[in-house]
Every structure is written in C-alpha cells, then in structure tokens.
Amino acid sequence: LIAIIDESLTEYFASRVSWSGVGSTVDRVSYLTGREIAILNTEGEPIVARSRSDRGERNRDTQDFTSARIMVDGDHVGSVLVGPVASRPTFRPYRGPARSPVQGEALREIQEPSLRQFTDTAFRSLLWSGLGAGLGGILLVSLLSRRMLRSVRTLTKAAHQLGKGDLSQRVAVSGRDEIGELTSTFNAMAEGLESAERQRRNMVADVAHELxxxxxxIRGYVEAVRDGVLEAxxxxxxxxxxxxxxxxxxVEDLRLLAETEAADFQLDLAPASLSEVVSRSVEAFLPQAQAQGIRITFGAGTDRTAPERQVTIDRTRIEQVMSNLLQNAITHTSAEGRIDVAIEKSEEAVSVTVSDTGEGIPSEDLPYVFDRLYRVDPSRTRSTGGAGLGLTIAKQLVEAHGGTIRAESTLGKGSIFTFTLPLDLVNLS
Incomplete structure (x- = not known):
C-alpha cells in the first residue's frame, strides 16, 4: 500500500513540480484507504497536516506509521507517512530520522474525509428531500387549484347561461366540500327558477284560456245583436x-291570488270570534242555497255552551276562505242536498269543516283540487263550475294564518273540506 501511495504522489509532483494542491489528493487517498496520511517536505516539515497542540494532547509515538521517501528523477522531494486504519481524525507526531529538525514536533491533524463526506451526503439528502417536498407541494396545490378553478369556471359559465334565460342549466356535484355545496345550492336555485317559470307560463296559458x-x-252576442240576428x-x-x-x-280572483303570493303580503290580525265569522258567512249564502233547494246547517261543536275563546285572525281573509268553500259546496251539490258547517276546538287549534252531499271527487283528482285553475270536471261550464281559483285562494289564506287545509271525498257521497288554525297566532304579522 505504501508503494502505491508513494508512486501516486511521485506522479503528482512530477506533473506539477510542486506540492501545491496536494491536499485534495491526500484526502481522496485517505478516504479510499481508510489510513492516516501525511506529507513532509525535504526538511521534515509537514505539508499536509494540522497541529494537535491546540487540544492539549501530548505527542504520541509514531512507530506504527510507515514512511517512504518520495523520489523524482533521483531527487528527494519529500516523504509520506502512512498510519494504520484511522479511528480518529488525527496523526501522531513524527520524530523522523536521527537529528531531524522536526523531531518531537506534533504534526497538524488532517480533517477526516469520511466526516466531510457524511456532512456532504446529509446536506445533499436534505437538499433533495426539500426540493422533492417543495415540488410535490407545488404539484399538489396546482392539481387542487386546477380542480377548484375548473369547478368555479363551470359554475360561472352555467350562471351566465342562467342569466341569459336558459333555466335548464345544471352542474354536476363533484364533492362534498364548499364547492360541492355551492354547486348543490346553484342547482336547487336553477330548479326553483325553472319551476317558477313553468308555473308562470302555465298560469298565463290557463288564464288566456279562461278569458x-x-x-x-260576449263578442258573439254583441255581433249577433248588431247584425240583427238576435234581439237585445x-x-x-x-x-x-x-x-x-x-x-x-x-280578474278579482287573480288579483287576490297574486296578493296572497306576494312576499310583502300582510294580514290584519286581531282577536275575533271565529263562530261569529263563520255564522255570518253561512247566513250570506242561505238565499243562494235555498234558491237551489240546498239546506245549510251550522254547529259550533260539542263545546258550544262553553265560553268561547277568541282567536287572532284576519276577519276579512277568513270570510273569503269560508265564501270560497261554501260556493264550492253549493256548486257541486244538487237540489235537496245538504251542506253542514261545524267548528271543533282543541287545546292548541280550532278547525272549521264544510261538508256536502254532492257528487264527490274522484280519488285521482283529490291531490290536485287546491291547484290553481284546476277543475275536476272540465266539461262543466264556467258559469257553473268557476275558474278553479277559489280553493287555491283558500289554501293560500289559511297557510298565511299558519294553518292547514285538507280535502276528503267519497265519489257519489260528497266531500269534506277542513281548515285548521292555531289558537295563538304569534309573529305572523
């Protein structure tokens, strides 16, 4: 090994004619061989070494070091010392030949290449790890941002189309995050707008048909009178x-229906006797019912003799509800039929029932009786069957009071309409 190292250093000096820069070569050789190496000049002074005297350590014997003279073209240019396998990053002192001017002088220690290699490797590992983590983070953020931006762009495009009148726009929900929730809200809004637009168009078409x-x-009668076909x-x-x-x-029904559906619709609430309101409505329809041979009865329920508890209602609106229900009952009840009106009270609510012995409603039509412009019998004339708005208006007014209305019927035996109002109407105004 000493011969190989000596040959390498001889070639190094021969090519450069000096020991300048030999430190890196010594570092590599020491790292590869695992030995402690030092180079001395011709005077025995260390060229590549560091002193240990600053650590306060005594010089130790160098008998376990191997030395060789470095000869170039027969000239002595220096010496090399090769120690055993290095366990510490130092060299022991070299006492040299007899009467050497550096005898007993401590050599300066050489930095152990393996430690530098370790630090370099650790630094490179940390550097590459940091770069990898950074690139991975950038890639992840880019992917997430692209996904979010794609969803936002899709929503924006759909919103623009919706604003142009295309109410069929829907966006696929891609997740359960905030973007997904926003997408679901957009779809619900679009569906509501489309439904409202469809109802509006149907309403316009139905009203046009009714008018x-x-x-x-009227036009036919007027033209016939004008042309002399009919006498006035x-x-x-x-x-x-x-x-x-x-x-x-x-026209009045349409106005009232639009009024009840308006966002700013207000009730004129005040304490009132519901029995009195219902009784007055029944009395108002007695002449019409008697003219058609129909009997109307009114009962206040099982607690009629008990002191009546007033309810908070809009008298005018409840009278409209009763008028529509009674008119509907009279319209669909034949002569010698009967209409019964009753009031039932509980601890929390009061119910008014209008039942008749008329023709009844088919079960397939029952769910739609409160829809606007819906008539169970389309063949019935408008003068006798109405426009199909009365029950719709009644439903809107009852619900404005916080109540409910329902219909029951047996075909051929009659129908029963019942609306229920809470006794304590709070914050409805």
Whole structure:
C-alpha cells in the first residue's frame, strides 16, 4: 500500500513540480484507504497536516506509521507517512530520522474525509428531500387549484347561461366540500327558477284560456245583436251580463291570488270570534242555497255552551276562505242536498269543516283540487263550475294564518273540506 501511495504522489509532483494542491489528493487517498496520511517536505516539515497542540494532547509515538521517501528523477522531494486504519481524525507526531529538525514536533491533524463526506451526503439528502417536498407541494396545490378553478369556471359559465334565460342549466356535484355545496345550492336555485317559470307560463296559458271563452261569447252576442240576428231582449242582456260577471270575478280572483303570493303580503290580525265569522258567512249564502233547494246547517261543536275563546285572525281573509268553500259546496251539490258547517276546538287549534252531499271527487283528482285553475270536471261550464281559483285562494289564506287545509271525498257521497288554525297566532304579522 505504501508503494502505491508513494508512486501516486511521485506522479503528482512530477506533473506539477510542486506540492501545491496536494491536499485534495491526500484526502481522496485517505478516504479510499481508510489510513492516516501525511506529507513532509525535504526538511521534515509537514505539508499536509494540522497541529494537535491546540487540544492539549501530548505527542504520541509514531512507530506504527510507515514512511517512504518520495523520489523524482533521483531527487528527494519529500516523504509520506502512512498510519494504520484511522479511528480518529488525527496523526501522531513524527520524530523522523536521527537529528531531524522536526523531531518531537506534533504534526497538524488532517480533517477526516469520511466526516466531510457524511456532512456532504446529509446536506445533499436534505437538499433533495426539500426540493422533492417543495415540488410535490407545488404539484399538489396546482392539481387542487386546477380542480377548484375548473369547478368555479363551470359554475360561472352555467350562471351566465342562467342569466341569459336558459333555466335548464345544471352542474354536476363533484364533492362534498364548499364547492360541492355551492354547486348543490346553484342547482336547487336553477330548479326553483325553472319551476317558477313553468308555473308562470302555465298560469298565463290557463288564464288566456279562461278569458278566451267568455270574451268570445260576449263578442258573439254583441255581433249577433248588431247584425240583427238576435234581439237585445232580456235574455240576451242576461247572458252578456253573466259572461261579464264571470270575467269580473276571474280578474278579482287573480288579483287576490297574486296578493296572497306576494312576499310583502300582510294580514290584519286581531282577536275575533271565529263562530261569529263563520255564522255570518253561512247566513250570506242561505238565499243562494235555498234558491237551489240546498239546506245549510251550522254547529259550533260539542263545546258550544262553553265560553268561547277568541282567536287572532284576519276577519276579512277568513270570510273569503269560508265564501270560497261554501260556493264550492253549493256548486257541486244538487237540489235537496245538504251542506253542514261545524267548528271543533282543541287545546292548541280550532278547525272549521264544510261538508256536502254532492257528487264527490274522484280519488285521482283529490291531490290536485287546491291547484290553481284546476277543475275536476272540465266539461262543466264556467258559469257553473268557476275558474278553479277559489280553493287555491283558500289554501293560500289559511297557510298565511299558519294553518292547514285538507280535502276528503267519497265519489257519489260528497266531500269534506277542513281548515285548521292555531289558537295563538304569534309573529305572523
């Protein structure tokens, strides 16, 4: 080994004619061989070494070191000392030949290459780990941002299309995060708008249909009188008046329906006797019922003799509800039929029931009786069947009071309409 090291150092000096920069070569050789190596000049002074005297250690014997003279073209240019396998990053002192000027002088220690290699490796590992983590983080953020931005762009595009009138826009929900919740909200909003638009169009179409027939009839009567086909007698005038009243009632019902559906609809709430309100409504329809041979009865329930508890209601609106229910019952009850009105109270609510012995409602039509412009029997004339708005208005007014309304019917035996109001109406105004 000493011969190989000596040969390498000889070639190094021969190529450079000096020991300048030999430290890196010594470091590599020491690292590869695991030996302590030092180079001395021709005077025995260390060229690549560091003193240990600053650590306060005594010079130790160098008998376990191997030395060799470095010769170039027969000239002595220095010496090399090779120690055993290094366990510490130091060299022991070299006493040299007899009367050496450096005898007993401690050599300066050489930095152990393996430690530097360890620190370099650790630094490179940390550097690459940091770079890898940074690149991974950037990639992850980029992917997440791209996904979020893609969802936001899709929502934005759908919102623009929705604003242009395309109410069929829907966006696929991609997750349960905030973007997913926003997407679900957007879809619900779009569905609500589409449903409202569909109802509006149906409403316009239905109203146009309802208006067309009486207007056509009035026009026909007027043109017939003008052309001399009909005489302007009492019958013709009565028919024209009947069609005109139907139009007037239809317009009033539409106005009332729009009023109840408005966001700023207000009730004029005040304590009132519900029995009195219902009784007055029944009395108002007695002449019409008697003219058609229909009997109307009114009962206040099992507790009629008990002191009546007033309820907080809008009297005018509840009278409208009763008028619509009674008119519907009279319309669908034949002569010699009966209409019963009753009030039942409980601890928390009061219920009003209007039942008749009329023709009844088919079970397949029962769920739709409160829909606007819905008539169970489309063949029934508008003068006798109405426009199909009365029950819709009654439902809107009852629900505005915080109550509920329902319908029961047996075909051929009659129908029962019941609306229930809470006794204590709080914060409804």
């Amino acid at each position: 067309r027939t009486p207007l056509t009839n 007698d009492q019958t013709t005038i009565q028919n024209i008046h009947q069609q005109t009243m139907y139009l007037s009632n239809l």
